[in-house]
Amino acid sequence: MAEGPEYINVAIEPMVPDDGLDFHLDTIRTALLIRRTEQRLLQLFSEGKLFGTVHTCIGQEFVGVAVAQALQEHDCVFSNHRGHGHYLARFGDVEGLIGEVMGKACGVCAGRGGSQHLQRDTYFSNGIQGGIVPVTAGLALANKCRNTGAIAACFIGDGTLGQGALYETMNMASKWDLPLLIVCENNLFAQSTSQTQTLAGDITARAEAFGIETAHSNTWQWTSLMDEMAATVDQVRSSSRPMFHRVDTFRLMAHSKGDDNRPRDYVEPYESRDPLNTMCEAWGEDPRWKAMSDEIDEMVEAAVAKAEASAFDDLKLTTPPPASTGWEPLQFDRARVVQSISGALGEALENRDDVFVLGEDIESPYGGAFKATMGLSLDYPDRVRNTPISELGIAGIGNGLALGGMIPVVEFMFGDFTMLASDQWVNHASKFRFMFNDKVRMPVIYRTPMGGKRGYASTHSQSLEKHLLGLPDTQVLCLHHRYSPAQLYSDLFATIDLPTLVIENKILYGKYATSEPLPGFSLLKQTDERFPVVRLKPEVPADITMVVIGGLSLDAEEAVVRLFEEEEVAVDLFMPTQLYPFDVGVLSESLETSRRLLVVEEGQGFVSLASEILAQVAERHGQSGIVCKRLNASPVPIPAARPLEEQCLPGVDDIVARTMEVMNAPGQ
Amino acid sequence: MPPASDDPREIRIPRETVNDDVVTVQSWAVAHGEQVTAGQHVVDIETSKSVLELEAETDGYLHHLHPAGAEVPVGELVGRVEAEAPAADAASASSPAPVPSAPSSGDVAISRKAQVLIDKHGIDPSVFAGQGLIRERDVRAYMESSPEDSSEDGSISIEPLEESPAPAVNTSPVQAAPAKPYQGKGLFGDAKASAGDRGTSMVVLIWNYFWRNWLLGNLVKVAPRGVINVLHRWRGVKMGPDCFIDPTSILETAYPENISMGKDVRVTVGCIIMTHIKAPHHLRDTGMMPAVVKPVVLEDHCFIGVNSVVMPGVTVGRCSVVASGSVVMNNVPPYTMVSGNPAKVVKQFPKPEGEA
Incomplete structure (x- = not known):
């Protein structure tokens, strides 16, 4: 087992305040409520009544109490996996907490979130360490934009110091x-690993390096902690500047139930000096203490009884309505794609003051690497912002802005960089609405250019959308030249009501989006769909149905x-604007005529949108012998030299050739 | 901004953003043929990022090479500043750009095979209006349903040479054979014209087939080097000075007079320069592969590499190179190397200064 760090802070005498129980009754009462609730949760765990595990903050209670008392009602709080104490300190809602941890409908998130994912009003928590910090900063930015005077506080641990998002x-x-407060609960251990193994340098010096003021308290001298935390919160509010407040503390119990490898004789000195234990010893016989203690126990028992009586919620799974199969003619003004985008962003900024655009290099005169935000920062300097090269951070700030009621638009300069930010898409944006029992909305827009054929080589040319598809509660859209x-x-x-990723090939x-007719074809769009499939339908029965993803529409139309x-083959071309969710029902009518399908996609084909479409077609039309093929990039990283890139990525010739393969394949 | 060019007379489109391979000529600030001075703003170019103002770099008269509204590739010339004003009739460039009219629902796409049939039989494509995509089988179905159209009689005389009244668009397909007047682009036209030129007398036949094609054509294979060019000229090949024709090459067997060569042309071992194609009777008779006779032009200093074939109708441009073993189906621009079957451009040679 790993040796614990040196005994630190054990020399600090725990506070038993001279001014007695009366003066601090509320504080002590809240701390004791947290202690008793968590002890009861551990008992419930042993009885097999909890799902998963439970992270307790026994020994750290005063941190949450200090922050909760210092904050005002409209301030935002973002907590982590060890958040029971923070939640109870803010709301005193034992029933909501115990119900949630027991997974019952009476829980604050109806059992969807569980121990690590609590939400009420402007209080949020998520079990992803570093990722919650930029989200809280986004909440702070939303508060600042709207001049609410509210601040946002984020709880991290010393383990979080290992994560770059911070x-x-x-x-x-x-x-x-x-106006962001970062509270670092320094309890010396990250799960089972001692800080001595993982932490270099100084804790507060990290924040100071960014010009952030710091404060340092501990939970043994908890009355000072209360005052110092109040002072910190006041300073964050009055200066509208971030602060980093380090609170030394000690977790007396395991990281999560049953995984404590620290020797008893290491933990014991902390246990005997724990402020609540000390006070209980000093005042245990005091009738006021007894009354308080009994009342708390009653409350906790009542909450457990209520939760046990409560039912489990139903997921209420609904089948999404089938894709619309109606078609209507499509007509729109011809415009250069990049100007069409910047025009739409400008219009959104003009019409609504909750739109906020952020990204790398997006301000004018540069106007973004591909000029899609050209001029916007001149007209809306407060809401169009250049960011540092921090994809994960800006994605998180976008998520926080959305939680804070704004509509953020986050630009990732190259689609390849979305992978740096994917934690925010996968573990935050797509989870909040559901985990928090539909009590929040996540109207966040991520925009990014994908795709090759510009000589940018392996790390700036990829089509990585397949890695971002398929997360429930998200939608992925794409642009093409026919919408x-x-x-x-x-x-x-x-x-917008869902986290949305827009792929801009x-x-x-530099090309034009146009509805100019193509002789012999009609340009149609799906009726009654917000993001319709566009169809170039031949005016004769089609020989083959083709689906093309994104900007490859240009090559596909040429093909x-x-x-x-050249071949007298009539192609029925489908160009979706929504990649997820995607329902192949929209292809059925065409497939019934053509009996042949080709899906063309620039990204890699293994477990891709193309494979999803083919799988859905196989499930739906399995017995009817439709000849299916897909065309994707060759399985190599994308080379820089144009002739090599052309060999790697699908082009007009490849689409023609693959189509003829499908045409010449024996049907059934 | 000044144009991206070393030649001060040129007004060339610079690469301005990573987005654009093609930009739009938004408007000319100075009219075609007007006088400009160095540094004067002459044209606005619309890129995906902004509007660029290009300036003249020298004094002179402005020549528009693309009209306003035109889409021009990055790196291309959009205008020139010359010492002299352009001729009046060349001013078409400054007329407004043709706005692509929205095609009506009657617009159709015609496959290549269908187009060949339509051209061959002089069918008015408007009879297919509203049918969307027109395939070869659609044209055949139309012809079968049009008894008055004699085009399927298999004879070569189907080419409607005489003027026929323009067919009404709404004529029912059964009623009329909407024949188009012969416009000289039919595949038989050249063959017939060529045959007609020669006349049909015995003397001419003997001259052509015995003396010129067979005797001289075979003689060049064994003649001493100095005599080869003389023999080819006797055969009718038009040839400039300093040409080299290898004795193993064949400069057309039947219509050598259709070959024109400039000066200093080299035709190397095993090359075949063809000015006619005559398919088997059946293919010709059914129209699958009509006879073709078309002139071939080999411009000054061009080089035909070993074992290459130049097909009828091809012009190989000045100073161009046909790499060994190529089959040249299309015209080769000047200062270009082509290779392969069919030959494709593989290299552009820099043009010497002052050459267009």
């Missing part, structure tokens, strides 16, 4: 003067023209 956020919070980007964005801003930016001219 540092990305501290940098931005300091640079942008965000107006301005229309897509204005519909998105008007109706970089080859498209469609050539296929008819």
Whole structure:
């Protein structure tokens, strides 16, 4: 087993305040409520009545109490996996907590979130350490934008000091003067690993390096902690600057139930000096203490009884309505894609003051690497912001802005960089609404250019959308040259209620989106769909159905023209604007005529959108012998030299050739 | 901004953003043919990022090479400043850009095979209006349903040479054979014209087939080097000075007079320069592969590499190179190397200064 760190702080005498129980009754009462509730939770765990595990903060209670008492009602709090104490300190809601940890409908999130994912009003928690820090900064930024006077507080542990998101956020919070309080509960252990093994340098010096003021307290001298935390909160509020408050403390119980490897004789000195234990010893016989203790026990027992009586909620799974199969003619004004995008963003910024655009290099005169935000920062300097190169941080700030009631638009300069931010998409944006029992909305928009054919080589040319598809409670949209980007964005801003990723293929930016007719074909869009599939339908029965993803629509249309001219093959071309969710029902009518399907996608084919479409078609039309193929990039990283890149990525010739393969394949 | 060019007379589109391979000529600030001075703003170019103002770099008269509204590739010339004003009739460039009219629902796409049939039989494509995609089988179905159209009689005389009244668009397909007047682009036209030129007398036949094609054509294979060019000229090949024709090459067997060569042209071992294609009777008769006779032009200093074939109708441009073993189906621009079957451009040679 790993040796614990040196005994630190054990020399500090625990406080038994001279001014007695009366003066601090509320504080002590809340701390004791947390202690008793968590002890009861551990008991429930042993009885097999909890799902998963339970992280207790026994020994650390005063941190949550100090922060909760210092904050005002409209301030925001973001807690972590060890958040019971923070929650109870703020709301005193034992029933909501115990019900939630027991997974019952009476829980504060109806059993969807559980111990690590509590939410009520402006209190949130998530079990992802570093990721919660930028989200809290986003809440702070939302407060600042709306002049609410509220601040946002985030609880981290000394274990969180290992995660980069914290540092990305501290940098931005300091640079942008965000009213953000970071409370670091330094309990010397990250799960089972001692700080001596993992922590280099000094804790507060980290924040100071970013020009953030720091404070340092401990839970043994808890009356000082109360005062110092109040002072910190006041300073964050009055200066509208971030602060980092380190609170030394000690977790007396395991990280989570049953995994404590620390020797008893290491933990014991802390246990005997624990302020609540000390006070209980000093005042245990005091009738006021007894009354308080009994009342708390009654409350906890009542909450347990209520939770046990409560039912489990039902997931109420609903089948999504089938894709619309109606079609109507599509017509829109011809415009350059990049200008259509910047026009739509400008219109959104103009029409609503809750839109906030952030990204790397997006301010004018540069206007973004692909110029999609050209001019916006000149007209809306407060709401169009250049960020440092911190993809994870800005994605998190976007998520926080959305939680704070704004509509953030986060630009990732290259789609390849979304992978740096994927934690925010996967573990935060897509989870909040559901985990928090539909009590929050997440109207966040991520925009990013994907795709190759510009010579940017392996790390700036990929089509990685397949890695971001398929998360429930998200939608992934894409642009192509046969649908107006301005229309897509204005519909998105008007109706956004889900985290949304918009893939803008970089080859498209300089091209025109146009509804100009193609002789022999009609340009149609799905009726009654917010983000419709666009269809280039031949005016004769189709020989083959083709689905093309994103900016490859340009090549696909050229191939469609050539296929008819040279091979007399009539292609029914489908160009979705929504990649997830995607229902192949929209193809059924066409497949019934053509009996042949080709899916063309620029990204890698293994476990891709193409494979999903083929799988859905197989499930739906399995017995009917439709000939299916897909066309994807060759399985190599994308090379820089154009002739090599052309060999790697699908182009017009490849689409023609693969189509003829499908045409020549024996049908059934 | 000054144009991206070393030649001060050129107004060239610079690469301005990573987005654009093609930009739009938004408007000309100075009209075609007007006088400009160095540093004067002459044209606005619309990129995906902004509008660029390009300036003249020298004094002179402005020549528009693309009209306003045109889409021009990055790196291309959009205008020139010349010492002299352009001729009046060349001013078409400054007329407004043709706005692509929205095609009506009657617009159709015609496959290549269908187009060949339509051209061959002079069918008015408007009879297919509203049918969407027109395939070869659609054209055949139309012809079968049009008894008055004699185009399927298999004879070569189907080419409607005489003027026929323009067909009404709404004519029912059964009623009319909407024949188009012969416009000289039919595949038989050249063959017939060529045959007609020669006349049909015995003397001419003997001259052509015995003396010129067979005797001289075979003689060049064994003649001493100095005599080869003389023999080819006797055969009718038009040839400039300093040409080299290898004795193993074949400069057309039937219509050598259709070959024109500039000066200093080299045709190397095993090359075949063809000015006619005559398919088997059946293919010709059914129209699958009509006879073709078209002139071939080999411009000054061009080089035909070993074992290459130049097909009828091809012009190989000045100073261009056909790499060994190529089959040249299309015209080769000047200062270009082509290779392969069919030959494709593989290299552009820099043009010497002052050459267009």
